[in-house]
Amino acid sequence: MSNIIQGEAGSFYSFLSEGCKLCQQGAKMVLFITGLCPKDCFYCPVSEERRIDATYANERKILTDKDVLYEARQMNALGTGITGGEPLLRKKKVLHYIRLLKNNFGPLHHIHMYTSFAPDKETLEELAEAGLDEIRFHPPVDQWNILEDTNYADSIKFAKETGMEAGIEIPSIDGADKVALFADRAACFLNLNELEFSDTNADAMKKLNFKLRDEISNSVAGSEEYAQRISSDCRKIHFCSSSYKDAVQLRKRLIRIAETTARAFDEISEDGTIYYGHIEVPDPDDMKILKYELSEMDIPCDMMEINPDGIDIAWWILEDLKEYVKNPSRKLHIIEKYPFKDGMIVEKIPL
Numbered sequence: 354m355s356n357i358i359q360g361e362a363g364s365f366y367s368f369l370s371e372g373c374k375l376c377q378q379g380a381k382m383v384l385f386i387t388g389l390c391p392k393d394c395f396y397c398p399v400s401e402e403r404r405i406d407a408t409y410a411n412e413r414k415i416l417t418d419k420d421v422l423y424e425a426r427q428m429n430a431l432g433t434g435i436t437g438g439e440p441l442l443r444k445k446k447v448l449h450y451i452r453l454l455k456n457n458f459g460p461l462h463h464i465h466m467y468t469s470f471a472p473d474k475e476t477l478e479e480l481a482e483a484g485l486d487e488i489r490f491h492p493p494v495d496q497w498n499i500l501e502d503t504n505y506a507d508s509i510k511f512a513k514e515t516g517m518e519a520g521i522e523i524p525s526i527d528g529a530d531k532v533a534l535f536a537d538r539a540a541c542f543l544n545l546n547e548l549e550f551s552d553t554n555a556d557a558m559k560k561l562n563f564k565l566r567d568e569i570s571n572s573v574a575g576s577e578e579y580a581q582r583i584s585s586d587c588r589k590i591h592f593c594s595s596s597y598k599d600a601v602q603l604r605k606r607l608i609r610i611a612e613t614t615a616r617a618f619d620e621i622s623e624d625g626t627i628y629y630g631h632i633e634v635p636d637p638d639d640m641k642i643l644k645y646e647l648s649e650m651d652i653p654c655d656m657m658e659i660n661p662d663g664i665d666i667a668w669w670i671l672e673d674l675k676e677y678v679k680n681p682s683r684k685l686h687i688i689e690k691y692p693f694k695d696g697m698i699v700e701k702i703p704l
C-alpha cells in the first residue's frame with residue numbers, strides 16, 4: 354500500500370489534493386455559500402449564527418461581489434474552498450462565484466467545493482464548465498456501507514469524466530473504513546477530518562457516547578487513532594487533525610493577510626498577528642499638541658499613522674519616546690491584533 358507521510362500537528366497523508374496543498378499554505382479563502390442544509394449530521398459543526406441563508410468569505414459577510422474579491426485580495430488567496438451548509442442548495446450562486454473568481458484571478462485560482470448531495474451528470478458538467486477544479490462528496494453516515502449502490506458512485510464517476518479532481522471528505526469515525534475501501538475502488542481521494550466537539554453538536558455527540566480526547570482541545574478521543582488504523586485501506590488518503598486547522602492553517606492565513614495588509618511599522622508575529630504602538634488621545638486639543646511634538650522628533654512619516662482615536666506608531670519608536678510623550682490624559686500601549694480591519698485585539702500592553 355502507499356507511503357504515509359507525517360504532516361504538521363498530527364496530520365498525515367499518502368495523497369494531498371491540490372485543494373489541500375493550497376489550504377496547507379493558508380492560501381485558500383473559505384466561501385461559505387449558505388448555512389441552510391437538508392441533512393442532519395449529528396456531528397454538524399456549523400454554528401447557530403451561521404445556520405441562515407447568508408454568504409461569508411472567511412469571517413466577512415458578503416453583500417456584494419466586491420466583498421468576495423476584497424477578501425480574496427486581502428489574503429492574497431491562491432484558491433477558494435466552497436462550503437456550507439449545502440452549497441448546491443444555491444447552485445446559481447455557486448456557479449456565479451466560481452465564474453467571478455476565475456474571471457478576476459485567472460484559471461490558476463484553484464476552486465474546490467464540498468457537497469453532501471450526489472449531483473447528476475448535468476450539474477457536474479455545469480460546475481466543471483464554470484471552472485470548478487475539485488469536488489469533495491460528503492455522503493451521510495447511513496450510506497457509508499452501501500456507497501457502491503448509491504448515486505455517489507455515479508457522481509464520482511461523472512465528476513472525474515469532466516476532468517475535475519474527485520474525492521470524499523468525512524469525519525474519522527467508525528464506518529469510515531467502508532468508505533476508504535470504496536474510495537480506493539473508485540480511485541478517488543479520501544479526506545478524513547478529526548472529529549471535533551462544537552457548541553452545536555455537543556449534546557448529540559455526548560448522547561452517542563463520544564468523549565473529548567483531552568482537556569485542552571475539542572478533538573474526539575479515538576478519531577485520530579481510527580484514521581491511523583484505516584490509513585492503509587485507501588491509496589489516496591489524508592487525515593487532517595483539528596489542531597492542524599487551528600494551529601497551522603489559520604496561522605498561515607493570518608500571515609498571508611498580514612503580509613498583504615500590514616503597514617510599514619506593523620511587526621508581523623509568527624502567529625500572523627501584528628504588533629504596533631498606540632497613543633490614545635481623548636482630548637482633540639492635546640492631539641494637536643502631540644502631532645506637533647512628534648513632528649519635532651523627525652519620525653519617518655511611514656513609521657506612524659494618525660487616526661481619529663489616536664496615533665499608531667512603530668512600537669519600538671514608542672518604547673524610546675514614551676517618557677517624552679507621556680501625560681496624564683494619554684494612554685500608551687503596545688497592541689497585538691489580528692491583521693485586518695476590526696481584527697480582534699489579542700493583547701494590549703500598557704507602557
Ligand code: SF4
Binds near residue numbers: 390394398
Ligand atoms: S452536510 Fe454538512 S452542513 Fe449539512 S448537516 Fe451535515 S455537516 Fe452540517
